[in-house]
Amino acid sequence: MSIRLKTDKEIEVLREGGRHLAELLKLLSDKAVPGVSSADLDKVAIEFIKGKGDKPAFLGYKGKYDKEAYPAVICVSVNDEVVHGEPTRSPRIFKEGDIVGIDAGIIHAGLYTDSAVTVPIGKIKKDVAKLLKVTRKALEIGIEAAKIGNTTGDIGYAIEKYVKPFKFGIIRELAGHGVGYAVHEDPFVPNYGKEGGGVKLEPGLVIAIEPMLNLGSEKIYLAEDGHTYKTEDGQFSAHFEHTIAVTESGPKVLTSL
Ligand code: MG
Numbered sequence: 001m002s003i004r005l006k007t008d009k010e011i012e013v014l015r016e017g018g019r020h021l022a023e024l025l026k027l028l029s030d031k032a033v034p035g036v037s038s039a040d041l042d043k044v045a046i047e048f049i050k051g052k053g054d055k056p057a058f059l060g061y062k063g064k065y066d067k068e069a070y071p072a073v074i075c076v077s078v079n080d081e082v083v084h085g086e087p088t089r090s091p092r093i094f095k096e097g098d099i100v101g102i103d104a105g106i107i108h109a110g111l112y113t114d115s116a117v118t119v120p121i122g123k124i125k126k127d128v129a130k131l132l133k134v135t136r137k138a139l140e141i142g143i144e145a146a147k148i149g150n151t152t153g154d155i156g157y158a159i160e161k162y163v164k165p166f167k168f169g170i171i172r173e174l175a176g177h178g179v180g181y182a183v184h185e186d187p188f189v190p191n192y193g194k195e196g197g198g199v200k201l202e203p204g205l206v207i208a209i210e211p212m213l214n215l216g217s218e219k220i221y222l223a224e225d226g227h228t229y230k231t232e233d234g235q236f237s238a239h240f241e242h243t244i245a246v247t248e249s250g251p252k253v254l255t256s257l
């Protein structure tokens with residue numbers, strides 16, 4: 001594992017980029033209404049990113065286990081799709097009662113930020129609304145734990161402890177990560193963990209924290225398209241993510257407005 005800490009100057013640049021990313025996610029969330037498709041959002045995203053003079057971070061991304069480079073600008077994951085839904089090849093048209101996970105990454109002045117939200121389409125079921133609320137809160141709780149003296153395990157522990165009473169499935173295979181010079185860097189930041197486990201949080205550490213919770217079982221599988229993760233039991237899944245910096249004055253959210 002090699003963790004590369006960021007300088008104060010780099011964190012400032014990441015904050016600028018993170019603000020653009022927050023504006024993008026706000027715009028896409030507002031556009032996500034019945035009748036609009038995942039491909040429509042992808043188009044809006046590329047125009048916005050280019051308009052800011054930034055670059056999309058996911059387009060062309062190829063992870064260690066990916067069969068091909070990622071062909072779209074953002075990830076759009078609907079209902080039982082957990083994350084990494086590819087928006088353009090078989091576009092999903094949103095309908096009332098859906099939930100849509102929108103995950104985006106941008107490169108601003110050479111530095112990467114990563115953030116995601118899950119938005120309801122019109123009126124959603126009560127248990128699904130609860131899932132969204134708890135996942136969003138789990139992110140907040142994870143961020144609060146990202147302070148000097150704590151470890152990545154403390155972040156996961158805090159999230160897991162908060163989520164447990166709700167009995168939502170916490171995904172094990174996918175996790176938060178270091179970010180900044182690339183989309184995915186060390187360390188691994190799971191949404192479960194042991195107090196004091198993992199690696200120490202130091203000033204200059206920039207990580208994406210991203211709880212992914214399922215209404216039902218924690219079990220997921222990789223769909224045939226090679227990108228999209230889905231819940232095994234077909235129940236809905238939610239995802240919220242921020243890029244944050246660990247600083248002397250506490251965790252600093254970089255991807256907010
Ligand atoms: Mg992301």
Ligand code: MG
Pocket residue numbers: 114176177208210241
């Ligand atoms: Mg991420």
